[in-house]
Amino acid sequence: MKILVLNSGSSSIKFQLFNIEEEKVLAKGLVERIGIGDSAIEYENIEGKEVNKTLDISNHRDGIQDVMDILLDPEVGMLEDIDEIYAVGHRVVHGGEQFAHSTLITDEVLDKIEDVSSLAPLHNPHNISGIKVCKELLPGKPQVGVFDTAFHQSMPEKAYIYAIPYEYYKEYEVRRYGFHGTSHQYVANRAAELMGKDIKDLKIITCHLGNGASITAVDKGKSVDTSMGMTPLEGLVMGTRSGDLDPAIIPFLMEKEDLDTEEIDNILNKESGLLGISGLSNDSRDVRQAASNGNHRAALADQIFNYRVRKYIGSYMAVLNGVDAVVFTGGIGENAGPVRANILKDLNNLGFDLDHKANKVRGEEKEITTDKSKIKVFVIPTNEELVIARDTKRIVENK
Numbered sequence: 001m002k003i004l005v006l007n008s009g010s011s012s013i014k015f016q017l018f019n020i021e022e023e024k025v026l027a028k029g030l031v032e033r034i035g036i037g038d039s040a041i042e043y044e045n046i047e048g049k050e051v052n053k054t055l056d057i058s059n060h061r062d063g064i065q066d067v068m069d070i071l072l073d074p075e076v077g078m079l080e081d082i083d084e085i086y087a088v089g090h091r092v093v094h095g096g097e098q099f100a101h102s103t104l105i106t107d108e109v110l111d112k113i114e115d116v117s118s119l120a121p122l123h124n125p126h127n128i129s130g131i132k133v134c135k136e137l138l139p140g141k142p143q144v145g146v147f148d149t150a151f152h153q154s155m156p157e158k159a160y161i162y163a164i165p166y167e168y169y170k171e172y173e174v175r176r177y178g179f180h181g182t183s184h185q186y187v188a189n190r191a192a193e194l195m196g197k198d199i200k201d202l203k204i205i206t207c208h209l210g211n212g213a214s215i216t217a218v219d220k221g222k223s224v225d226t227s228m229g230m231t232p233l234e235g236l237v238m239g240t241r242s243g244d245l246d247p248a249i250i251p252f253l254m255e256k257e258d259l260d261t262e263e264i265d266n267i268l269n270k271e272s273g274l275l276g277i278s279g280l281s282n283d284s285r286d287v288r289q290a291a292s293n294g295n296h297r298a299a300l301a302d303q304i305f306n307y308r309v310r311k312y313i314g315s316y317m318a319v320l321n322g323v324d325a326v327v328f329t330g331g332i333g334e335n336a337g338p339v340r341a342n343i344l345k346d347l348n349n350l351g352f353d354l355d356h357k358a359n360k361v362r363g364e365e366k367e368i369t370t371d372k373s374k375i376k377v378f379v380i381p382t383n384e385e386l387v388i389a390r391d392t393k394r395i396v397e398n399k
C-alpha cells in the first residue's frame, strides 16, 4: 500500500512515498523555490538513484505535477500507475481547536481548515493549496490532514489560557495551541518503546531543537504543556525567533524605532533568536564555531539558547511532579552533543547523570545517560512523515 506524504510550504514542497505496510520510504524529495525563479527538484529513490534538476515551477500545482511526473518516471520513478497511490497525507500547521486528531479531508473539513487560517496566515494557505491541487490531480483519492497543533489539544485550560481579558479567547481564539505536535508525539512514543514501558506509566519531556524549537511536557502519553503559543514565536530561543520576552518590549520598541506591526513582527520572527543575539547567523553550528573562536555575542547566543531550554526542563519537571525521561530531537537536538551537555550540565541533584561518551552520538537513537542516572535521556531522530503516513493509512482504512 503506497501513501504519499506532502508538506507544502510557501515556496517548497517536501514529499515522501511510503510502502506503509513495511514502513519503508520508497522515494523522497523536495521541490524548492516555487514561484521565485531558479526552481528545482531534488529526488532520491530507495535504490539510491538521484535526480537534481532545475525546472520552471511557478505554483504548487506545477510543483505537485512535477512530483507525480518524477514518481512515474520509467528510469527513477517508483510508480507504474498513479492509481497505485492509495491515499495522500498532508502536514497542516494549524488545526485550531477544531482538530484534536488527524482527519479525513472532506469539503466541510477543508472549510474548517480555511476558517482557522487566520491563526497561521504564513502556513495554512500553502497547506490548503497542496490539498486542493491533489484533489484536482488525484480525483477521488482519499486525503488526510495531520495537524501540528493536534497533539497539544489535550492541554488543560490552565496551560493554554493567557492572562489577558478572557473575552479575547472567546472572540478571537487567542490561546496557546503549541506546534511540532507530530514530532513530540513520535519521540515520546519511541522513548517509551526504548524503555520497554507503557507510555501511560511515564512522564516525559520532549525537546525539539531545530531552527524552530519547542519543548513539551508529556504525561501518560498526552501533552499537558508546551512552550510554543498561539503562534510558533513563544518559548525557546530559536534560529531567528525571540521566544519568550516581556510583552511591554513590543510597544516600547515600536515607539522608539517608529515601527508598524508588520515591522515588529518581522524583527521578532526573522531577526531575533541566535541571529539577533550573535549578529552572525541563525545556524547553531555557525554560532558555536564563532563562539569557539572567541566571539562574545556568539557565545552569549549559545548560552542563552541552552539556558532557556534548561529553565523549561526545570519548570516542566515541576509541572509533571518529576520526569522519567527527557528526549532530544530536531537538527540541534539530534546532532549537537555539546548543546545537550551544556543544557544538562551539573544537574546531578535533579537526577541526571549524562554519559559523555554516549552523548557524542549524532542523528541516531541512543540513550545518553549512565545506568546510575535516575532520569533517562535519549536522542531520538524525529520522523513526522512516518506519523503522517501511519495516520493516513489508519484513517482511510477505517473510513
Ligand code: AMP
Pocket: 209, 210, 211, 212, 239, 282, 283, 284, 285, 286, 330, 331, 332, 335, 336, 362
Ligand atoms: P532543523 O530545523 O531541525 O533542520 O535544524 C536546524 C538546526 O540544526 C541548525 O541550527 C543547525 O545548525 C543544526 N544542525 C543540523 N545538523 C547539525 C549537525 N550535524 N551538528 C550540529 N548541529 C546541526
